[in-house]
Amino acid sequence: MKKQIYLPIFLxxxxxxxxxxxxxxxxxxxxxxxxxxxxxxxxxxWGYNTFGAYIDRKVFISNDFDLPAxxxxxxxxxxxxxxxxxxxxxxTLKFTLIGYSPADYPDLVSFNNSTIDLTSDxxxxxxxxxxKTLALxxxxxxxxxxxVQNLYVDKEQTESILSGTFNFKTFIDGEPIxxxxxxxxxxxxxxxxYNY
Amino acid sequence: MKQKDSILILFLxxxxxxxxxxxxxKLSLGFEVGSGIVVGEMTDKWFVRQDxxxxxxxxxxxxxxxxxxxxISYFGIKSEYSLAKNKIGILSGIRLTRINSYLDxxxxxxxxxxxxxxxxxxxxxxxxxxxxxxxxxxxxxIPIELRYSPxxxxxFCFYFKVGTQINFKLHSKTDIxxxxxxxxxxxxxxxxxxxFTPNSIFASLYSSLGVKIGKENSVNYNFxxxxxxxxxxxxxxSIVIPTSYTGFQFSVLFPFK
Numbered sequence: 254m255k256k257q258i259y260l261p262i263f264l265x266x267x268x269x270x271x272x273x274x275x276x277x278x279x280x281x282x283x284x285x286x287x288x289x290x291x292x293x294x295x296x297x298x299w300g301y302n303t304f305g306a307y308i309d310r311k312v313f314i315s316n317d318f319d320l321p322a323x324x325x326x327x328x329x330x331x332x333x334x335x336x337x338x339x340x341x342x343x344x345t346l347k348f349t350l351i352g353y354s355p356a357d358y359p360d361l362v363s364f365n366n367s368t369i370d371l372t373s374d375x376x377x378x379x380x381x382x383x384x385k386t387l388a389l390x391x392x393x394x395x396x397x398x399x400x401v402q403n404l405y406v407d408k409e410q411t412e413s414i415l416s417g418t419f420n421f422k423t424f425i426d427g428e429p430i431x432x433x434x435x436x437x438x439x440x441x442x443x444x445x446x447y448n449y
Numbered sequence: 450m451k452q453k454d455s456i457l458i459l460f461l462x463x464x465x466x467x468x469x470x471x472x473x474x475k476l477s478l479g480f481e482v483g484s485g486i487v488v489g490e491m492t493d494k495w496f497v498r499q500d501x502x503x504x505x506x507x508x509x510x511x512x513x514x515x516x517x518x519x520x521i522s523y524f525g526i527k528s529e530y531s532l533a534k535n536k537i538g539i540l541s542g543i544r545l546t547r548i549n550s551y552l553d554x555x556x557x558x559x560x561x562x563x564x565x566x567x568x569x570x571x572x573x574x575x576x577x578x579x580x581x582x583x584x585x586x587x588x589x590x591i592p593i594e595l596r597y598s599p600x601x602x603x604x605f606c607f608y609f610k611v612g613t614q615i616n617f618k619l620h621s622k623t624d625i626x627x628x629x630x631x632x633x634x635x636x637x638x639x640x641x642x643x644x645f646t647p648n649s650i651f652a653s654l655y656s657s658l659g660v661k662i663g664k665e666n667s668v669n670y671n672f673x674x675x676x677x678x679x680x681x682x683x684x685x686x687s688i689v690i691p692t693s694y695t696g697f698q699f700s701v702l703f704p705f706k
Contacts, residue, residue, distance in 0.1 A: 299498050299566075300498075365572050401572060402573065403574070404574050405574070406564070406576045407577060407627075407628075407629045407632055
């Protein structure tokens, strides 16, 4: 009787382990440094799960430990969350875009080759560091989804790859700050796309 | 060809010509086998998703790395014409050479595989999980070598050899080992998309240090260490751009009366 219970549990754990290890391969962050922009990853369209930008001279980049990106869709609002490190501290940059509501991650291809003006009223950007969350008043900048592609692995749709760039200028503590040379190459799939 | 290589070949040719009129010309026949490892960089023919170094994801340490390799193996029939009391040798023969290249992924934990991108159409991109890409190209050709033995001691004769070879392609085959066997149906399409045609000629310039063991007028066993040598032709592999190769060779020569 005990063997009849343990065997299915063992098989379930074996399958779960196999599924987990397969996801890990695509979910890994692969950081290839841009020699022209030290500290930042290269711009790529492989779904390397990296992003980076200079905030003035400080480097804000993805890391190996935190999930670098999530997309949350709620009603008619889409939020792109970039989570990484800024000056060795955890930091999160959120782009909230009003008027965008893809039902699921394959629908993200609607962003392919599109540019969004970050100064628009329909765009809210927040920067969260260890100590505080700031709603940024952007007076110049845009985010460019250069390429969005649906990825099929062994003929099965697996994720969508969002690749692009972003730059903007804002104020932090009354001082103008530039977020420059921003780039992202993100795999968005079941594990990091939310619609509720 | 470097100036150094040209001077070396010219020097050995002059030695051969000057020794040609001397006595004790001997002919030997036998066989040879050899193998060499090629050093080089990966080509950009195969669109492989990079996967660099080790990963600490999920707190389970595992190491994985993409590995490429290229080797040259051959066997053939060899003849040697010895001159000047066996100090000089002119060698030639027929050689069958296989150039093998492969790309795979080593993983300390479980099955290693990498992602190979096959297709980008509009907003759709296709990856395949691949365990290994293996490529074999077979050539048939003729080596021409010059051996110089500055000194001999009893049954041992140490020598320096320089040679070149030109080979013609007989056959080539590329094989992709998919993690999912059901994807094998797409192999030919993927290989066609790579758009690589191996060079129908393979030539190289090489030199070696060796030792010949055996009595005069008896069977001789030759062991050689191939010094860093270079391929004179390109496109002999879709995976590796070679810079140089080294290896070893063993041959047995029987005196022919």
